[in-house]
Amino acid sequence: MSNLEVRPISTLRVARVIASKDLRIELRSRVVTNQVYPFAGLVMVMFAFALDNDAVLSRVAGGLVWLATLFSLIILVQRSFAVDSADGALEAQRVAGLDPAGIFIGKAVAVMVQLVVLEMLLLLAAVVLYRVELRIDGVVLLVTCVICATAGLAFVGTLYGGLTAGVRGRETLLPLLMLPVVAPVLIGATRATESAFTSGGAAVSDGWPWVGVLAVFAAVFAIGGILSFGSLIEE
Amino acid sequence: MDHLGFISAVYLTTFGVIIGLVAKTLKQGRDLASKVADKDKPWT
Amino acid sequence: MTSVSSTTTQTFTAKVATPTTRLVGAMAIVSLAWVVMGGLFITPKDVDQGDAVRIMYVHVPTAWVAYLAFIVTAIASACWLLSRKHAMGFDRVAGASAEVGVIFMAMTLLSGSLWGRITWGSYWAWDPRLTTTSFLLVTYIGYLAVRGLGGSLEQRARRSAVIALLAVLEIPLVHFSVLMWRSLHQEASVLSGDGDIKMDGSMLTTLLVGVIGFTCTFVWLVMHRQRVLAMQDAMQSSQLDAALRERADESTTINTNKSNELI
Numbered sequence: 341m342s343n344l345e346v347r348p349i350s351t352l353r354v355a356r357v358i359a360s361k362d363l364r365i366e367l368r369s370r371v372v373t374n375q376v377y378p379f380a381g382l383v384m385v386m387f388a389f390a391l392d393n394d395a396v397l398s399r400v401a402g403g404l405v406w407l408a409t410l411f412s413l414i415i416l417v418q419r420s421f422a423v424d425s426a427d428g429a430l431e432a433q434r435v436a437g438l439d440p441a442g443i444f445i446g447k448a449v450a451v452m453v454q455l456v457v458l459e460m461l462l463l464l465a466a467v468v469l470y471r472v473e474l475r476i477d478g479v480v481l482l483v484t485c486v487i488c489a490t491a492g493l494a495f496v497g498t499l500y501g502g503l504t505a506g507v508r509g510r511e512t513l514l515p516l517l518m519l520p521v522v523a524p525v526l527i528g529a530t531r532a533t534e535s536a537f538t539s540g541g542a543a544v545s546d547g548w549p550w551v552g553v554l555a556v557f558a559a560v561f562a563i564g565g566i567l568s569f570g571s572l573i574e575e
Numbered sequence: 576m577d578h579l580g581f582i583s584a585v586y587l588t589t590f591g592v593i594i595g596l597v598a599k600t601l602k603q604g605r606d607l608a609s610k611v612a613d614k615d616k617p618w619t
Numbered sequence: 620m621t622s623v624s625s626t627t628t629q630t631f632t633a634k635v636a637t638p639t640t641r642l643v644g645a646m647a648i649v650s651l652a653w654v655v656m657g658g659l660f661i662t663p664k665d666v667d668q669g670d671a672v673r674i675m676y677v678h679v680p681t682a683w684v685a686y687l688a689f690i691v692t693a694i695a696s697a698c699w700l701l702s703r704k705h706a707m708g709f710d711r712v713a714g715a716s717a718e719v720g721v722i723f724m725a726m727t728l729l730s731g732s733l734w735g736r737i738t739w740g741s742y743w744a745w746d747p748r749l750t751t752t753s754f755l756l757v758t759y760i761g762y763l764a765v766r767g768l769g770g771s772l773e774q775r776a777r778r779s780a781v782i783a784l785l786a787v788l789e790i791p792l793v794h795f796s797v798l799m800w801r802s803l804h805q806e807a808s809v810l811s812g813d814g815d816i817k818m819d820g821s822m823l824t825t826l827l828v829g830v831i832g833f834t835c836t837f838v839w840l841v842m843h844r845q846r847v848l849a850m851q852d853a854m855q856s857s858q859l860d861a862a863l864r865e866r867a868d869e870s871t872t873i874n875t876n877k878s879n880e881l882i
Contacts, residue, residue, distance in 0.1 A: 499785070503778060507768050517761040517782070520754050521789045524796035531800065553796055564788050568781045571700075577670045578737050585730040586655065589677045592726055593651075593836060596719075600843045604635035607850040611631070615853035618637050618846060 351442040358446025383408040401470040402533030405462045417497040421505035440570030452494040478536035488554035489529035495561040503572045528553040643839045650832030657825035674734040680833035682727040688720025696780035710776035715844035724756045751794040
């Protein structure tokens with residue numbers, strides 16, 4: 341170590357490399373597109389079976405979209421870290437001296453991209469299956485809401501996914517740890533989406549304060565994750 | 576006393592749980608203390 | 620694993636209590652006895668709530684201890700992370716306090732819902748305080764699960780300390796979002812409606828004694844539990860040493876057997 345000059349790679353560069361690696365794995369393996377997205381669609385259909393009422397469905401469509409997102413988030417995060425811990429890649433990255441903050445941001449961005457695609461599909465499913473109506477001013481709110489909510493979900497997911505990576509019994513522990521933390525996202529994103537759909541007589545402008553909550557949430561857990569991810573994955 | 580059932584349920588569960596917890600802690604402590612060397616017990 | 624400690628001669632004192640814990644325990648017993656007597660028999664009925672107010676003398680101190688426990692866990696976790704030597708004592712206090720806190724939080728929710736059934740007519744209300752309390756409970760159940768994951772003591776301490784500090788970020792966000800959510804419904808006044816209790820001297824004293832008594836109980840439980848955890852940790856590491864030694868002995872005997880066969 342003494343006479344070898346090791347130039348540390350910048351955090352953002354690590355993030356970019358990790359994110360593109362994760363996304364490339366998903367593009368090639370097609371597990372997310374062929375299994376996770378169909379699962380989320382299936383959940384939307386199941387909600388329709390359970391609620392069995394068109395008026396109720398269009399009223400609660402926003403909440404159902406975000407519930408299906410949360411269920412899929414658990415699977416996405418588990419997959420994101422299973423790929424890494426199966427052949428010790430996470431450990432190798434750590435031993436190689438990569439900045440843990442960079443690994444955190446990179447993995448979170450990869451999860452974020454997969455989640456945004458998922459949410460687009462789910463919102464489309466809500467329009468088609470649950471017959472919600474979307475006006476043009478609602479679309480602006482919806483897009484902002486999706487971005488902020490997804491960032492928050494991805495940061496929290498990556499944080500707790502890293503903690504449970506490579507631990508026995510992680511399948512059951514991750515939802516227990518993660519779901520209470522993302523409850524504010526479920527509340528905020530659902531209210532904002534309902535406003536965008538104007539379901540239950542909500543006005544589009546009612547949704548903006550919730551987007552603020554989502555943005556604060558994402559910022560808090562981005563900072564929390566950058567600071568603590570290193571000590572969570574450290575063995 | 577009104578609501579005697581509710582009130583006694585609250586008192587019984589609260590103090591019952593506390594007594595149970597104390598008893599369990601004492602027993603665990605005694606069992607372990609007979610197996611662990613004194614150098615690992617900084618309070619002795 | 621059969622004979623770990625019998626190999627060397629060591630002194631064992633089967634003692635966990637110290638004068639401090641005895642004093643705290645005695646204070647707890649006296650004040651809890653006072654609460655039962657005062658709460659059930661001596662204090663008068665409340666003007667609005669009648670006898671239902673007697674639940675308060677147990678419920679309020681339990682809730683106080685539950686919150687106190689989580690504050691102690693958070694502070695002890697921060698101390699562990701910040702302390703240069705990473706003293707395991709901080710970690711054990713954090714763990715012991717969370718264990719006690721989870722139980723007191725569950726009792727708070729139980730006694731609160733029974734009290735709610737009498738005064739509001741329902742076991743549960745989507746009140747921000749109630750909702751946040753239940754989230755706190757679930758979060759710390761998760762915290763205890765993380766402590767039970769296994770691995771080295773250092774690993775356990777680091778993971779759980781981070782989880783405890785993340786909970787400090789999580790809980791205010793949950794509370795604020797539930798507050799904002801419920802304010803849409805304009806029915807947030809369940810608790811303030813008939814919750815006003817006009818307390819006379821004996822009621823106030825009983826409540827105060829209750830808070831003191833439950834706090835002493837908490838301190839006693841955490842001190843004892845922390846010592847139990849210390850002994851468990853010591854056992855774990857001594858067993859690990861013994862197992863390693865056993866393994867080392869095994870390999871040497873196998874090697875000698877092999878070399879005998881070769882000859």
